[in-house]
Amino acid sequence: MTVSWNTRVLHTKSPFGIARWTHSEYPRTFVHFEHGGVTGRGEAAPNAFYGENRATVEAALPPLSAHLHDPWDWEALEAALSRTFPHGHPSVKCALEMAALEACALEAGLPVWKLLGLSSKAVPESSYTISIAELPEMERQAREATAQGYRILKVKLGTDRDVPILETLRAAAPQATLRVDANAAWTRSQAKRMLAVLEACGVELLEQPLPAADLEGHAELRRVSPLPLVADESLHDRSTVPALARAFDAVNLKIAKLGGPLQALHTARTARALGMNVMIGCMIESSLGISASVHLAGLADWVDLDGALLLADDPYEGLEWQGGQVTRPTQAGWGVRERA
Ligand SMILES: [Mg+2]
Structure with missing residues (x-):
């Protein structure tokens, strides 16, 4: 051993x-x-x-x-x-x-998801992230992603030009489902102003608009928000979920911040028991780490597992993607192998 x-x-x-x-x-x-x-x-x-x-x-x-x-x-x-x-x-x-x-x-x-007795239903389609860059570059990324078959785009915001970014991407990808992640960068008043823009652009959900510790601000925003609010930076480990239930509609589970796939499962069950929805997300990770989250993803309402798709030199292979749709591995273990 x-x-x-x-x-x-x-x-x-x-x-x-x-x-x-x-x-x-x-x-x-x-x-x-x-x-x-x-x-x-x-x-x-x-x-x-x-x-x-x-x-x-x-x-x-x-x-x-x-x-x-x-x-x-x-x-x-x-x-x-x-x-x-x-x-x-x-x-x-x-x-x-x-x-x-x-x-x-x-x-x-067995594949790990079977070992854990997890759902075999199709993994929800993943979003593909448009990261913050100059506006023409973000627009180019959105067009390219759409052409490659990604139908859900996650737009990173938290800049001094959030409104033009969102309007440009909406026009560049009119059919796409848009999700917004502000990565804790907005103030309370800015977030309130942005809600109308998000709604006008048909955004599906809003992830972590305010600083991680501002649960009161999130709770206040949630009362007026037409879109579900998803906690990411505010969620550190499973013990913090009950405190988030009043401030957010959902949690974004990432195995790398929660301490592993089993910890993510515990967190998902706690969130469900509190009536919250569940997103499974990721860091920038190889297909090995992403695969572990794919095994869990049958339990999620929303999936954001594009971490390895953004890499130029992913050392693992074996996950099958069609646009944003990944297939749950059927081989024993995680179902990925090191690239030759
Ligand atoms: Mg996030």
Whole structure:
């Protein structure tokens, strides 16, 4: 039984911009867990917003990976990981949970979603992200995405030119379903003003308009919003869901920030019990990390799993996409393989 890992810097096809930053390089750490003749794999996709980067991932792996020995005892693994670091390092916990789950699934000869008894119904169609850039470039991205068969576009906002961006993209992709993600960049008054623009442009939902801690502002906005509000930056782990239920209609679950696929499942069930809808989202991740979310995606109302589609050098392959429609893998484990 051994656990090993290696970090690779992945690159997006074009610079990926949101309200807080623009990057092209994404260090991702891949975990391999050999156990009983099979190898379970996981991916750590750290995000600075949740206090992680390449260095924190590589520093947390030795103490956390020491708890990965019995892949079948998920409760013990979760307890040991949170005892070691009660807070933080969610992408590392995610990579280890992924590796344990795949080791079990390979031993059982099942895809992970079957091992977990999850829905086999078709995965909802994913959105494709138009990241923040100069307006002509955003317009070009929207036209190209539509031509490639993406029917749902997620528009990143939080600039000083949000209204022209939205109106231009609406005109460039008149048939597309539009979703907006402000990445916590708006003020309360700005968000209220934007609601009318979003409604006029036929936007389907609004993700994280206000700063993460401003639950009161979100609750106030929700009372007047014609569109559902989805929590992303405001959701850090499953314990925060009850506090969000008054302020948001839905939660955006990302395995890398929640600590793994099982944590995302717990979070989804908590959200459902509180009457909330569920989106499954992602970081910029390889097809390995994305695949883990695809296995869960039958339980989602909305899916945003384009992270690997934005990469120029995805080290994994095997997910089948038709535009924004991905097929749930049927092979044992995560159902992706390393590119030759
Ligand atoms: Mg978001």
